[in-house]
Amino acid sequence: MDTSYTSPELLTINAARLLRDGDVVFVGVGLPNLACNLARRTHAPRLMMIYEAGVIGAQPARLPLSIGDPTLVSGSLAVCSMYDIFAFYLQRGNVDVGFLGGAQIDRYGNINATVIGRDYAHPKVRLPGSGGAQEIAAWANRCYVLTPHQKRRFPEKVDFCTSAGFLDGKAARDAARLRGGGPQAVVTDIGILEPDETGELILTALHPGKTVEDARLNTGWALKAAGHIRFTDPPTDLELQILRQELDPQGIYLKSAG
Amino acid sequence: MNKIISLEAAAAQVASESTLALGGMTLYRRPMAFVRALLRRFRQTGEPNNLTLLTFTGSLETDLLIGAGMVRRLRSCYCGFEAFGLAPMFTYYANHSEIEVMEETEGSLSMGLRAQMSGVGFMPGRGWLGTDLPRLRPDVKTVADPYSGETLMAFPAIRPDVAVLHALDADQEGNVVLGANRGVDEELALTSKVCIVTSEKISPLLEKADLTAPVIPWVALAEKGALPTSCHPYYPMDGEAIMSYLDQVSDPKSFAAFLQQWL
Numbered sequence: 001m002d003t004s005y006t007s008p009e010l011l012t013i014n015a016a017r018l019l020r021d022g023d024v025v026f027v028g029v030g031l032p033n034l035a036c037n038l039a040r041r042t043h044a045p046r047l048m049m050i051y052e053a054g055v056i057g058a059q060p061a062r063l064p065l066s067i068g069d070p071t072l073v074s075g076s077l078a079v080c081s082m083y084d085i086f087a088f089y090l091q092r093g094n095v096d097v098g099f100l101g102g103a104q105i106d107r108y109g110n111i112n113a114t115v116i117g118r119d120y121a122h123p124k125v126r127l128p129g130s131g132g133a134q135e136i137a138a139w140a141n142r143c144y145v146l147t148p149h150q151k152r153r154f155p156e157k158v159d160f161c162t163s164a165g166f167l168d169g170k171a172a173r174d175a176a177r178l179r180g181g182g183p184q185a186v187v188t189d190i191g192i193l194e195p196d197e198t199g200e201l202i203l204t205a206l207h208p209g210k211t212v213e214d215a216r217l218n219t220g221w222a223l224k225a226a227g228h229i230r231f232t233d234p235p236t237d238l239e240l241q242i243l244r245q246e247l248d249p250q251g252i253y254l255k256s257a258g
Numbered sequence: 259m260n261k262i263i264s265l266e267a268a269a270a271q272v273a274s275e276s277t278l279a280l281g282g283m284t285l286y287r288r289p290m291a292f293v294r295a296l297l298r299r300f301r302q303t304g305e306p307n308n309l310t311l312l313t314f315t316g317s318l319e320t321d322l323l324i325g326a327g328m329v330r331r332l333r334s335c336y337c338g339f340e341a342f343g344l345a346p347m348f349t350y351y352a353n354h355s356e357i358e359v360m361e362e363t364e365g366s367l368s369m370g371l372r373a374q375m376s377g378v379g380f381m382p383g384r385g386w387l388g389t390d391l392p393r394l395r396p397d398v399k400t401v402a403d404p405y406s407g408e409t410l411m412a413f414p415a416i417r418p419d420v421a422v423l424h425a426l427d428a429d430q431e432g433n434v435v436l437g438a439n440r441g442v443d444e445e446l447a448l449t450s451k452v453c454i455v456t457s458e459k460i461s462p463l464l465e466k467a468d469l470t471a472p473v474i475p476w477v478a479l480a481e482k483g484a485l486p487t488s489c490h491p492y493y494p495m496d497g498e499a500i501m502s503y504l505d506q507v508s509d510p511k512s513f514a515a516f517l518q519q520w521l
Contacts, residue, residue, distance in 0.1 A: 030341060052364055053283055053441055065497070066340050067315065068286025070490030073438040082314075082442055083368040091365070091384060114361065120394060126352030128338030128345070131315060132364035135385055164388040176388035177408075252341070 005235050007189040008254045009243060010207060011146045012038065013235045014187045015099070018144055022046045025097040026090065026136050029064050030253050031146050032099035037247050038239060050089060052132045054080045063248055067131075086132070090139040093179055098140030100183075103127050104158045105145055107221045108199050109165025109183035111137060112158035120160060130162045137163035142184040149188035149218045156221040166199025173199065190215045192232065196224070205230045261432045261477050268454045268478045269295040272306045272420050277333075279312040279450060280319050281423030282487065283441040284340055285495050288319045289424040291483035292456050298521055300328050310360075312418050313337070314367055314442050318487065318503065321345040324357060325513040333360040335367055342500055346507045361394045370416035371445040380412040387411065421450035424484045425469075426492065428457035432474035433467040437490060440468065447473050456480035458492055 005013075008031060015035035019025065021044040027036050033049075037060075040047050049058040053068050057077025064071050073079060080088075089095050102111035103125075113133055117124035137143055147153055165183045166173045173182055183201070186193040191206040202224040203215050208231060216223050248254045269292065272278055282288040300306065308330040313320045316337035323329050325347035337348045351357040362370075369381035382401055386392050392411070401412040423443045427435040434455050436443050447453045447469050454476045455469070483489075486499035507513045 053286075053439060055439075065495065066283070066285040066488075068283030068439060068441060068488075070286070070437075070439055070488065073490075079438055079440075081368075081440070081444065082364065083372045083445070086365040086368045087372075087383070114390075122355050123353060126349050126359075129334065129336045129359075129361065130363040130391075131336040134363040134389060134391065135365040138384065138387065161388075161390040167388050173388065177384065178388055179384070 005240060006254055007148065009235060009240065010189055011187055012243060012254065013239045014192065014232055015144055015146055016042065016239070018185055018187070019044050019047055019097065023096040024048045024050060024094065026050050026052070026095045026099070026140055027058070028099055028101070029067055029069070033060070033064060034243060034247050034253060035099070038242055041242050041246070042239070050085065050095065052082065052085060054082050054085055056080060063252060086135055090135050093139065093141070095140045096142060098136035098143045100133055100137055100143055100145045100163060101147060102133065102145070102163065104153055104155055105147060105186060106155055106158045106165070107201060108168060109145070109186070109195060109201055110158045110161045110167065111145070111163040111165065112160045113162040114160045116159055118159050133163045137165065137180070138178045139180045141181050143180065143182060145183055145186040147186065147188055149190040149215065151218050151220050154219045154221070166195060170195070170197070170199035190218060200224070202226055203229065205232050207232050208234045260430045261475060262430050262460060263476050263478050265291055265295040265456065265478050265480060266299070268292055268422070268456065268476060269299045271452060271454060271476070272296060272309070274306040275308045276306065276419040277310040277312055279418035279421040279446045281421065281441065281443040281446055282484070284315045284317040284336070285487045285500065286439065286441070287424050287484050287489050288317070288487040289422045289456050289480075289483065290319060290485060290487060291480035292422045292424070292454070292478070293319045293322055294521065297322060297326055297517070300326060301521065312416070314364070316348070317345060318500065321347045322517070324348050324351055325507070325510070326517060329357060331358040331360055333362060335362040335364050339500065339504065342504055346504065347513055350509060361391060363391070366398070366413050367416065367442070369413040371442060371449050373413065373415035374417050374449040375445060378415065380414050382410040382412055385411055385413070416449060418446065418450040419452065421446035421453045423447065423453065423455050424480065424489065425455050425457040426489070427459055427461050427464065428455055428477045429461050429464045430477065431463065432471040432477055433464045434469040434474055434477070435464065435466070436468040439490065444469065452476070454478065456483045458483065458489065
């Protein structure tokens, strides 16, 4: 077995395993795209990919570099307008899974993609912005977040809430009438966090060789651990082979050492 | 009616203080030749200035106009270079609080454009609920569903003064082929007061079109007019040119040097 893998490979493989056959997935470029394609080639051949540019049932022949990349359109099942995607698919509840990233994710799974720093008018760092993340977070049935596990990325509370997780607890999300189920797993290079019954993210799994202490040291709040922590299965030769030889042979997204 | 004009004449259509919308998405089919003509006009005449720039997902075209100092306000849901990284001039001026950002999301822009296309003042939706976004946009109000009483966001209709799109093909009447990946180009054509199309080629009268003559007043020829962004199926994105921009530009000084050479 190949025991050397990069951190992006570990994230992608664990994200792929969360996907189910038949899932309708709102995909971004980068690791979520790779995770969906890996799932399609292993346990979820009927997974359907939707892109914000209005592409439904995408079957990209090569790795897309942009959300507007024409490889997403070629061979797709249907093309529609962006309004159709956001209103009829997402808001209406026809999307099972959404992938999210962001500069910060907090204790209750809220995500910041807007500004670092508490003062919006005078930010420490301006970020690119929501894109479609706000809608995905609110309306997809299950959201998965892929992110490196670093203290600065995991503050107690986000500086700015671009995309709603559980707000300040599950009851608050319900009260805000957000139809989707919210963040169901945060996959990092240390392990996996999942919401408990209050919506607080707790450590539920570790990757091989990682410890609860590793996760706590790299989290900005007092991270709770589940009573029983499971260990994720290491990436298999097949998973690594599909990623490296078929999906991202140039290592555009997967090469970075971690 | 012959609607063909030059890129210079197209650039002259944009007035200072107006709202300019640019078609395509991030690094796909952006009207770059038009942006170049607009930058040249600004350098020669100081106009247009104080623009409100509406770019669904902004990237190089937005960063260039911001870097040149033509944009007072950016209305967008994203400005960056996707996998290539941050947009350097947008980031610089936003970090220095020198550009106003009218914060949007893909859903709010879609709904605002749909309202304008439908001829109504707003489109109700469940977006933004629970987030910090409504705090930044007091102009976006809520409305009570008259049937259920549910509170919804009322995303206001969006009406650009000028929209510029880059097309695969067009004829002199203003019939236009965009291709399969349309982004919000159709919406921009149908919501703007004036829509200018730049096109890879000008053909004799088209028999099949994505946008038709009644909504397109002007067409300008711009061969390779989206480069370095992509224009499927004619050419792919020029990734090296994108990376070269990001390597060279980090602050106003390095941007000025880049622009001098690029124009």
